[in-house]
Amino acid sequence: MSSNDIIVSLDIGTSKVRAIIGEVQNGTINIIGVGSADSEGIRKGAIVDIDQTVQSIRNAVDHAERMVGIQISDVYVGIQGNHIALQTNHGVVAVSNEDREIGEEDIERVLQAAKVVALPPEREIIGLVPKQFLVDGLDGISDPRGMIGVRLEVEATVITGAKTAIHNLMRCVEKADLHITGVILMSLASGQMALTKDEKNMGTVLADIGAGSCTIAVFDQGSLVATSTLPVGGEYVTNDISYGLRTQTEQAEKIKLKFGCSLVDDAADDQKFKVMRMGSNVEKEFSQVDLANIIEPRMQEIFHLIRQEVRRLGYGDKVNGYVLTGGAVSIPGALALAQSELESTVRIAVPDYIGVRDPAYTSGVGMIQYVSRYMRNRSAGPAKKAAVRKQGTPSTAPSKPGLFERLKNMFSEFI
Numbered sequence: 001m002s003s004n005d006i007i008v009s010l011d012i013g014t015s016k017v018r019a020i021i022g023e024v025q026n027g028t029i030n031i032i033g034v035g036s037a038d039s040e041g042i043r044k045g046a047i048v049d050i051d052q053t054v055q056s057i058r059n060a061v062d063h064a065e066r067m068v069g070i071q072i073s074d075v076y077v078g079i080q081g082n083h084i085a086l087q088t089n090h091g092v093v094a095v096s097n098e099d100r101e102i103g104e105e106d107i108e109r110v111l112q113a114a115k116v117v118a119l120p121p122e123r124e125i126i127g128l129v130p131k132q133f134l135v136d137g138l139d140g141i142s143d144p145r146g147m148i149g150v151r152l153e154v155e156a157t158v159i160t161g162a163k164t165a166i167h168n169l170m171r172c173v174e175k176a177d178l179h180i181t182g183v184i185l186m187s188l189a190s191g192q193m194a195l196t197k198d199e200k201n202m203g204t205v206l207a208d209i210g211a212g213s214c215t216i217a218v219f220d221q222g223s224l225v226a227t228s229t230l231p232v233g234g235e236y237v238t239n240d241i242s243y244g245l246r247t248q249t250e251q252a253e254k255i256k257l258k259f260g261c262s263l264v265d266d267a268a269d270d271q272k273f274k275v276m277r278m279g280s281n282v283e284k285e286f287s288q289v290d291l292a293n294i295i296e297p298r299m300q301e302i303f304h305l306i307r308q309e310v311r312r313l314g315y316g317d318k319v320n321g322y323v324l325t326g327g328a329v330s331i332p333g334a335l336a337l338a339q340s341e342l343e344s345t346v347r348i349a350v351p352d353y354i355g356v357r358d359p360a361y362t363s364g365v366g367m368i369q370y371v372s373r374y375m376r377n378r379s380a381g382p383a384k385k386a387a388v389r390k391q392g393t394p395s396t397a398p399s400k401p402g403l404f405e406r407l408k409n410m411f412s413e414f415i
Contacts, residue, residue, distance in 0.1 A: 008064075009367035010057065010075045010173065011186070014042050014212030014235060015327065017056045018361065019064040019072065022368035029372055031353040031365065035064025044231045045081055045213040047168045050175070057176040074179045076367050079126060079169060080186040080208075080215050082229040083162035088131075089114050091154045102135065102144045106152050114156040122163055126183055129157045131223050157223060159185050184370060186363045187217035187227050192373065193366035194323050194349030195219060202320045206349075207306050208363065209328040211235040216306060218315045226313045230305055234328030237298045244294040245286060246277045259288050262299045262333035267292035292333075299334060303341035321345040327360035 005025060011018040021033035037059035041052030061072050091114030095106050115128055133141040135149035144152060166183070173180055190208050191200065200219040208215040211234045218226040237260075242252035255275065261267040271288035310316055322342050324334070329348050338346045350357055351365040 006070070007368045007371050008072050008075045009184075009189075009364045009371075010060075010077045010178075011361075011364040011367070012042065012053070012057065012078070012169065012172070013039055013210050013327075014045055014233065015039050015210070016360070017053075017060040018364050019057075019060040019075070020356065020361065020364040020368060021064055021068055021070075021072070022365075022372070024372045027372075029353070029368060031351075031356050031368075033064045033068035033070075034355055034361070035060045035062065035067065037063060039211075043212060045210070045229065046165070047172060050168065050172055053172045054175045057172060057178070061176065061178065072178065074181045075173065076182050076184055076371055077169065077173055077180055078186040078189060078363055078367055079161065079166065079183050080229060081161070081165055081213075082231075083165050084126070084185065084187075084227055084229070085123075085160050086224065086227060087117065087158050087160065089117050089156055089158050091116075091156065093152050095149055095152055100148050100150060102147050102149060102152055104145065107133075107145065110152050110154045111156070114154050115158065117158055119160060123160045124163050124166060126159045126161045126166065127185060127188075128159065129188065129223060131155045131157060157225075159188075182371070184367050185224075185227075186367075187215055188224055189366035189370045190215075190325060190349075190363045191217060191219055191224060191366070192370040193351060194325050194362055197222070199321065199323065203315070203318045205306070205310050205315070205319050205322045207322060207324050207326075209233055209302060209324065209326040210360075211327060214302065214306065214326070214328075216309055216313075218310065218313060218319070220315070220318065226315060228309050228313060230302075230309060232302050232305060233326075234331075236302075237295055237328065237331075240294050240298050241291065245275050245284075245291075246279075247275045248278065251276065255291065256295070256331070259291055260295055260331045261288055261292040262295055262331050262337045264289060264292040264296050266333045266336070295331065296333075296337065299331070299337055300341055302328075303338050307342055319344065321347075323347055323349050325349040325359045325362040327358075329359050 005023050007022045009020045016036050017039050019035040023030045023032045037056050040056050041049030047053050065072055091110045093110045093113055095102055132155050133144045134153040135144050135147050136151055191206055200222050203220045206217045213233050214230040216228045238253045238256055241256055242249045259273050267288040269287050269289050272285055274283040274285050276283050322344055335348055349362055350359050351361050356365055
């Protein structure tokens with residue numbers, strides 16, 4: 001099995017760290033290994049303890065390695081958080097070939113030109129997503145390779161993030177003895193897997209509700225147009241259960257997963273369970289209805305906040321539907337509750353691969369799809385591995401060694 005065909009994604013979340021191994025054969029993805037470990041050292045999606053986070057990453061990777069029997073050295077890392085910002089930019093270059101045919105190098109040059117933006121010193125570029133290319137003024141081109149022209153332009157979305165958050169994340173992965181092949185924005189990766197082409201074009205909100213945070217991504221006219229992170233998630237539901245039933249958080253999480261229901265109307269009164277209460281050795285009996293009365297208000301609030309945030313981003317009336325994913329939407333009744341709260345068409349996205357059929361794996365599987373699609377479209381033959389080893393996003397895979405560095409030095413005077 002050549003490492004050309006292996007893609008490993010690392011999803012570092014508030015409750016779990018997940019390492020997913022994907023094998024790409026003739027353009028088809030197979031998920032061959034999944035490793036997950038409890039996430040220590042992360043609160044509300046942000047790293048608060050590097051050593052604990054490093055240990056969690058190692059545990060997840062070891063778990064995945066044991067499942068497949070191969071050693072993981074290179075990974076793609078997902079990034080998210082409220083420090084992520086999007087801005088549009090334009091790049092223009094002259095076609096370099098004498099016969100005026102647009103080649104791979106011209107595309108790389110125009111993408112690098114689009115990355116020349118004035119940024120505050122505390123921010124840096126994570127990636128760049130081309131919206132469309134223009135050849136001699138002709139717009140709407142998705143891939144200009146092989147076309148004839150004199151001037152090549154690109155309209156692109158530049159994804160930026162806080163240096164501190166990015167470097168701390170990368171530091172954790174590197175301290176876990178892994179090489180970072182690329183950093184990918186989670187919203188883009190999830191959108192790759194969870195949304196259809198029509199959904200991206202018509203205006204859809206992808207809400208990834210994890211344990212400690214909820215990432216909202218608005219897709220319109222085929223691309224990501226806005227993103228935001230809310231500090232609410234499944235962890236809040238667990239805390240409510242812990243307070244309501246006066247039990248340990250660990251016990252509350254198990255009860256939520258086993259007996260949880262987001263709608264009181266759907267809960268069964270005859271479904272009983274016992275809980276060991278804090279400060280006593282006595283178990284008390286509760287019904288699923290008691291549990292639903294705790295879960296429903298918090299889930300309602302989460303969906304209400306999502307809707308409010310979409311309005312704040314300026315897309316309240318432009319959205320034609322919501323797609324939910326992330327571990328917190330696995331609770332039975334979440335879909336029906338979301339439909340009534342969001343007052344729109346809602347569906348839950350689940351990866352369609354054996355072993356990862358759970359909304360919690362959407363981001364990790366999405367990263368593998370995102371990378372494999374890029375590999376197929378942008379590279380061929382022996383260059384495949386080299387292109388992927390450089391960076392995880394379509395913007396930053398230089399076709400010649402040192403090209404990126406030369407451009408960086410050239411543009412540094414203007415930044």
